[in-house]
Amino acid sequence: MAGEDGMQLAYYIVLLVVIGGAMLFELSGRGGQALRQLVLWVVIFAGAIFAADLWLDGGGPRQQVMQGGRIEIPVGRDGHFHLTAELNGVDVRFIVDTGASTIALGPEDARRIGIEPDDLAYVGRAMTANGEVQTAPVTIDEFAIGDIVDRNVRAWVIGGDLDGSLLGMSYLRTFARVSFENDLLILER
Incomplete structure (x- = not known):
């Protein structure tokens, strides 16, 4: 960057x-x-x-990955925290959503990281702000934010019109500390 x-x-x-x-x-x-x-x-x-x-x-400041596993994410103009991670070698921009229980990938982001949404088994259901959607479980081989690298990360592909992707609590819980300081979201391992 x-x-x-x-x-x-x-x-x-x-x-x-x-x-x-x-x-x-x-x-x-x-x-x-x-x-x-x-x-x-x-x-x-x-x-x-x-x-x-x-x-x-977005015109605003971007996330900073510090040494020691600390990530600082400034609030965006839209009032949300946006985090960019590298999934299977491809940059994916997430909205950090503490109301989401898991990682939810939109169909386009899934395609970009090598997962074909049309070939998945949509066996689950989830409630979103736009109503109920079908979901398909997937495993992301590599999920990296700077020097922080996780392998075999569970996620769900949304079978609907989700623009973008959501970073939910299943991933946020992998951090020792998740806190808000003024207009910053702080994640620490």
Whole structure:
């Protein structure tokens, strides 16, 4: 993630240079009206890209995995705690849900980690905010958050329209400490 953060920082620096240059150009009074309008449209376009990036990415701080098995997860704009874990080598973003009893994978996330939802036996049922859904038990070979790696983790694939995945109590109980400190969720092994 450090490389990704560096690229994002470089992007914002370039964006700042473009916007700052456009403002200096406009204030200097040089250039024809057509050129000024072109620069204005470039600034508008760059601002729209910046806003879309913030909107799609969440725009806020991300989880931090500290030494010693400590994970700090800041609250998102939507009021939920979002945790990204690597399942079978693929990044999956979860909503941490203390009201969920287990790990619940949405069909798309299941596919991404190598589990085909159409081939599963949906033998269970679960109550969700949207009503009752069918569930299929699965085992995730590797569940990693930074240096914390768990193997053969039990989960359920939801047979419905679950967008994303939920990280429930069955996994949260593997931590020695789960606490809330202001706008942070702290997990410690």
